[in-house]
Amino acid sequence: MVNPSxxxxxxxxxxxxxxxxxxELESCVLAIIxxxxxxxxxxxxxxxxxxxxxxxxxxxxxxYPLLRKLVRAGWADFEETPFGTRKRRVYRVTSxxxxxxxxWLSAPIPDGVAAYTHDPLRARVFFLDLVPPRERRAFLxxxxxxxxxxxxxxxxxxxxxASELDDWDLHGREGAxxxxxxxxxxxRGVRRALPK
Amino acid sequence: MVNPSxxxxxxxxxxxxxxxxxxELESCVLAIIxxxxxxxxxxxxxxxxxxxxxxxxxxxxxxYPLLRKLVRAGWADFEETPFGTRKRRVYRVTSxxxxxxxxWLSAPIPDGVAAYTHDPLRARVFFLDLVPPRERRAFLxxxxxxxxxxxxxxxxxxxxxASELDDWDLHGREGAxxxxxxxxxxxRGVRRALPK
DNA sequence: CCGCTCATGTAACTGGTTACATGATTTA
DNA sequence: TAAATCATGTAACCAGTTACATGAGCGG
Numbered sequence: 001m002v003n004p005s006x007x008x009x010x011x012x013x014x015x016x017x018x019x020x021x022x023x024e025l026e027s028c029v030l031a032i033i034x035x036x037x038x039x040x041x042x043x044x045x046x047x048x049x050x051x052x053x054x055x056x057x058x059x060x061x062x063x064y065p066l067l068r069k070l071v072r073a074g075w076a077d078f079e080e081t082p083f084g085t086r087k088r089r090v091y092r093v094t095s096x097x098x099x100x101x102x103x104w105l106s107a108p109i110p111d112g113v114a115a116y117t118h119d120p121l122r123a124r125v126f127f128l129d130l131v132p133p134r135e136r137r138a139f140l141x142x143x144x145x146x147x148x149x150x151x152x153x154x155x156x157x158x159x160x161x162a163s164e165l166d167d168w169d170l171h172g173r174e175g176a177x178x179x180x181x182x183x184x185x186x187x188r189g190v191r192r193a194l195p196k
Numbered sequence: 197m198v199n200p201s202x203x204x205x206x207x208x209x210x211x212x213x214x215x216x217x218x219x220e221l222e223s224c225v226l227a228i229i230x231x232x233x234x235x236x237x238x239x240x241x242x243x244x245x246x247x248x249x250x251x252x253x254x255x256x257x258x259x260y261p262l263l264r265k266l267v268r269a270g271w272a273d274f275e276e277t278p279f280g281t282r283k284r285r286v287y288r289v290t291s292x293x294x295x296x297x298x299x300w301l302s303a304p305i306p307d308g309v310a311a312y313t314h315d316p317l318r319a320r321v322f323f324l325d326l327v328p329p330r331e332r333r334a335f336l337x338x339x340x341x342x343x344x345x346x347x348x349x350x351x352x353x354x355x356x357x358a359s360e361l362d363d364w365d366l367h368g369r370e371g372a373x374x375x376x377x378x379x380x381x382x383x384r385g386v387r388r389a390l391p392k
Numbered sequence: 393c394c395g396c397t398c399a400t401g402t403a404a405c406t407g408g409t410t411a412c413a414t415g416a417t418t419t420a
Numbered sequence: 421t422a423a424a425t426c427a428t429g430t431a432a433c434c435a436g437t438t439a440c441a442t443g444a445g446c447g448g
Contacts, residue, residue: 023407024316031323042427055314062408064429084416086428105320105327107338113316114342117375118251120220120309124301126368127227131301142303146310171389172322175382179313182378186371193367219435238399258436260401280444282400 022075025056026066027104030075030097038079038092041067052154052176067091075100119183121147125190133194140191147187151180218271221252222262223300226271226293234275234288237263248350248372263287271296315379317343321386329390336387343383347376 022030032047033039041063048058056062067089070076075097078089093101121143128136158165158173165173218226228243229235237259244254252258263285266272271293274285289297317339324332354361354369361369 024319025407028319028323031326034326035323040427041429046426053314053319054308054311057409059409060427060429061410061431066407083427086415088427101323102327102331105324105335106331107334109317109335109338109342112250113320114339115250115346116314116316117372118249118312118314119371119375120312121305122368122371122375123220123224123249124309125371126364127224127231127297128301128367129362129364130227130230131298135298135302138303139301139305142305143310146305150311166325167389168322168325171324171386172318174385175315175318175321175379176313178378178382179315179318179375182374183313183371186374189370190367193363221435236399237401242398253437255437256399256401257403257438262435279399282443284399 021103022070022073022100025062026070026075027101028056029063029066030070030093030101031104033076033091034093034098034101038090040088040090044091052157052173070097121183121187137191137194140187140194144184144187144191147180147184151177151184154180217299218266218269218296221258222266222271223297224252225259225262226266226289226297227300229272229287230289230294230297234286236284236286240287248353248369266293317379317383333387333390336383336390340380340383340387343376343380347373347380350376 021027028048029044032044036043036047041060044067045058045060045063048056048063067076067078070091071078075094076091077094078091080087080089082088124139128139131139154173154177158170158177162170217223224244225240228240232239232243237256240263241254241256241259244252244259263272263274266287267274271290272287273290274287276283276285278284320335324335327335350369350373354366354373358366
């Protein structure tokens with residue numbers, strides 16, 4: 001383990017001057033609406049829930065306030081139609097929203113976006129010497145098994161849906177599969193390196 | 197783009213019954229203290245800041261309250277020594293904390309830990325058809341360039357520190373490098389698939 | 393004695409989470 | 421007609437962030 005000699009002052013110095021663009025999830029939601037055409041908050045939630053990433057839960061408590069914020073910021077608007085005793089809001093991306101979206105999908109890619117990669121499994125491996133060898137083996141075996149089945153799941157789904165998916169959806173899924181394969185290889189390597 | 201037919205009810209049904217173990221960052225901090233031996237909050241922050249992952253900033257506003265919580269939960273304690281007019285707290289992992297740590301590093305690995313993988317770059321690629329081809333190319337070129345230099349950075353640092361790093365640190369770093377390599381391959385593939 | 397590093401902390405905020413609550417529509 | 425699905429939302433909470441504020445020790 002290396003002794004980290006970095007000084008803390010350097011931590012604070014990422015000079016970005018509050019541009020207040022949409023956050024990651026907000027951009028994602030804008031993109032979803034733009035692609036599906038006008039749709040309700042519920043449709044967005046359903047999309048998020050169906051996506052394999054599970055990074056965002058698509059919970060109501062996140063989406064409804066977020067859509068209000070998109071409207072407030074001028075990135076989206078909605079048409080309200082009566083729906084029983086209630087109302088129903090169909091959201092659309094405004095031209096300003098489309099601009100923000102274009103910015104989200106443009107070079108130069110801001111700091112952190114290309115760097116950001118967090119794997120809680122890897123975080124654990126860094127500290128695996130804190131448990132006895134027996135536990136290490138059990139941990140790695142389980143990690144390998146879980147990664148393997150997750151990879152299989154992704155591959156099956158891709159084959160299943162191959163015909164109905166567009167190119168960019170396929171590219172995205174390919175990226176996830178490549179990452180999982182790499183992780184599996186890596187875990188197997190670590191496992192093999194263990195002393196008998 | 198597939199029409200996600202998953203029902204939302206399924207979203208809420210991840211049956212975990214509030215075990216209230218340490219969170220990811222809390223476990224990580226426990227592991228850091230355990231490995232370095234007794235240390236101050238500042239040392240933990242410095243470690244986090246030096247780690248290449250950048251997932252956690254190691255900000256004071258996170259670490260100091262977190263350490264209080266660790267103490268409250270019985271996972272850590274501290275020795276307070278006078279330090280000028282102030283005091284200085286040296287934290288240690290308690291045996292209960294060590295138990296929690298052992299659990300963190302044990303099979304079975306809970307749901308989500310092995311699945312969780314979020315790449316904001318990949319999220320963008322899913323929606324890259326929303327911008328004109330010219331922008332797509334620029335985006336991918338930048339993504340490739342940034343990933344390449346990040347990979348180089350990691351590899352250099354590994355070589356530089358190879359002698360002072362222990363096995364598990366090396367394994368962890370290898371994992372990050374593998375992931376970045378896979379991402380780079382993938383991005384290049386996507387780039388090549390673009391029509392002239 | 394100035395500036396850097398070591399060190400400790402608080403305050404206000406944010407971007408989510410889970411859990412709750414309601415009601416309309418469709419389908420078996 | 422009961423159950424599932426579609427749909428909209430709120431309330432309480434939580435883990436982190438940035439920004440601020442303070443002070444000790446040390447080297448030039």
